Amino acid sequence: MMSPQVQKCIDDCLACYQACLSTAMGHCLEVGGAHVEKDHMTLMMACAEICRTAAHFMLIGSDHHPYICAECAEICDQCARDCKRLGGMELCVAACERCAASCREMAIPMTAG
Template structure:
């Protein structure tokens, strides 16, 4: 499946995954590490790293046209949902919450 044969929905999902990857990684490495406290508790920090990585992997699977992207996207939607909740709970991370929710929504559609 070449890029121009890809559905508009899939292209949007790839963009959302890459945006979420960028957001989670840069926010964890910048904002969270600088603030410390709740922001660097292992459970939260590991979740952000897991979220960034599954988003990158989902985008990769869709870009290479793997039929396994549905499974990866399903997992990505779940992790993004958890990450959004946790970032919202901690607070002062709205851009991350928004990126995670957008990614979760489009990944759910891809997994369907």
């Protein structure tokens, strides 16, 4: 049985995975320009993948999930900033910010003690 906090983080990670992937493959490809530059697209794909991976680690009950969640929070923060900079990706920004906050909560046990 998972705690409500872990379940919320899983849900936030999966929502961010979906938002980043669909925004990159839809909005960014349609808009073009800076939205399809390598650094931005790589960041969005990295964000989507780390979110999926963090959810996976929590779902299988891995003791390593705090480490993955710490990295996920960092990448989500970076992705949110870059998407804000480019504009027009408010849903992605919101999903990244929610996921980063949830993942930071999951990473706290890693840094305690």
